[in-house]
Amino acid sequence: MGRERLTWGLLLRWGVLLTAVCVCIHVYLETDWWEAPLGHPPHSNQSQGQESRTKPVSAEEQDRSIKRRISYVRTAKKDSPARRSDGDRKHFPPPCCPPLHPHRKTPRWHINLEPWASESRSLNDEAKRFLNYITTPQVLCSSLPGEETAQGRSSGAWAVCLDPKYSLTHRMQSKHCRVYSFGLGVDDRSLERSLARSGCEVHCFDPSLKQPHLQQAQMWLHRLSVDWGDPKPAIVAPRPDYANTKKLATILNDFGHRRVDVLKADMESAEWKILENLVLEGVLDSVGQLLLELHLHWAGFEVGGDDPSVVRFWFSLLKELEYANFRLFHVHRDHAKPHIFLHKNVLNASSVYTLSWVNIQWKP
Numbered sequence: 001m002g003r004e005r006l007t008w009g010l011l012l013r014w015g016v017l018l019t020a021v022c023v024c025i026h027v028y029l030e031t032d033w034w035e036a037p038l039g040h041p042p043h044s045n046q047s048q049g050q051e052s053r054t055k056p057v058s059a060e061e062q063d064r065s066i067k068r069r070i071s072y073v074r075t076a077k078k079d080s081p082a083r084r085s086d087g088d089r090k091h092f093p094p095p096c097c098p099p100l101h102p103h104r105k106t107p108r109w110h111i112n113l114e115p116w117a118s119e120s121r122s123l124n125d126e127a128k129r130f131l132n133y134i135t136t137p138q139v140l141c142s143s144l145p146g147e148e149t150a151q152g153r154s155s156g157a158w159a160v161c162l163d164p165k166y167s168l169t170h171r172m173q174s175k176h177c178r179v180y181s182f183g184l185g186v187d188d189r190s191l192e193r194s195l196a197r198s199g200c201e202v203h204c205f206d207p208s209l210k211q212p213h214l215q216q217a218q219m220w221l222h223r224l225s226v227d228w229g230d231p232k233p234a235i236v237a238p239r240p241d242y243a244n245t246k247k248l249a250t251i252l253n254d255f256g257h258r259r260v261d262v263l264k265a266d267m268e269s270a271e272w273k274i275l276e277n278l279v280l281e282g283v284l285d286s287v288g289q290l291l292l293e294l295h296l297h298w299a300g301f302e303v304g305g306d307d308p309s310v311v312r313f314w315f316s317l318l319k320e321l322e323y324a325n326f327r328l329f330h331v332h333r334d335h336a337k338p339h340i341f342l343h344k345n346v347l348n349a350s351s352v353y354t355l356s357w358v359n360i361q362w363k364p
Contacts, residue, residue: 122308158191158332167261179262184225192204206223226247230247248277267293272314275317275321297343338351
């Protein structure tokens with residue numbers, strides 16, 4: 001009886017031992033199978049030992065070997081049978097979807113200042129370069145002939161480019177033209193009314209309006225204006241007129257507009273910081289033509305530095321427009337305004353100039 005129990009105990013132990021050995025062999029064979037390259041048998045332990053003794057393996061080679069094995073396993077699992085049969089195909093197809101916003105640029109923190117006009121860094125040299133730049137048109141823009149010229153598409157200081165090689169004329173004809181006009185208490189809206197009659201969707205922004213939105217004479221009026229920063233809820237505006245101001249990028253997003261064919265702005269010395277915001281945030285790509293009134297009697301809101309540095313900053317901002325494919329086509333000097341340039345009489349310059357640029361790469 002004792003011998004039978006001993007015999008059964010030995011048999012049971014031998015069975016467990018054999019089962020463990022079989023499992024280990026099976027696991028080893030499966031692992032070696034997956035690590036073997038496609039179409040080649042796995043290396044034996046002896047050959048691996050010889051290779052390791054004759055040629056030491058660095059950490060970098062081990063990492064590359066691991067990456068190759070991982071990529072092979074993923075390919076074997078995810079590729080279709082048709083792709084696996086094509087052994088010569090080495091390149092995988094591109095991803096299915098493009099980036100969400102390929103046209104969006106990375107915002108910048110500051111503009112690139114142009115070199116000084118001279119080594120002396122004098123106000124006279126900086127003002128001479130700046131005034132020569134803003135009074136020299138870079139492209140010629142013609143108006144449409146006949147009845148359309150008689151309608152007065154340009155009113156006094158303000159003008160739009162109607163040259164057929166640019167897109168504004170075609171946008172008017174297809175009724176897809178959109179105009180933004182910013183100003184404070186503006187009485188003369190003859191240019192806006194003319195563009196509205198031509199088929200443009202015109203939005204006039206004035207924070208001094210009593211109603212939030214009003215439709216008048218084929219135009220939309222909004223109690224809102226453009227600024228170089230969005231309002232902060234915790235800070236009360238110093239004046240009621242500036243209580244409803246936002247950046248142009250925010251206004252475009254709120255109204256659901258991606259393109260503006262004509263952007264007109266008379267911002268009473270806030271134009272420099274607003275223009276800087278348009279440059280830094282890349283909003284100029286959404287504008288076809290820019291009509292801007294410049295005030296030169298002082299530096300402007302939040303523009304600091306001595307007089308030569310201020311003029312250099314002005315000049316650098318306008319050069320940024322040129323780098324963004326804008327070209328100056330219209331200049332108007334207001335002779336009725338006093339000849340004051342940064343509180344001085346410099347080169348008999350006027351204190352107010354109205355400039356118009358066209359985006360020569362505009363593709364709405």
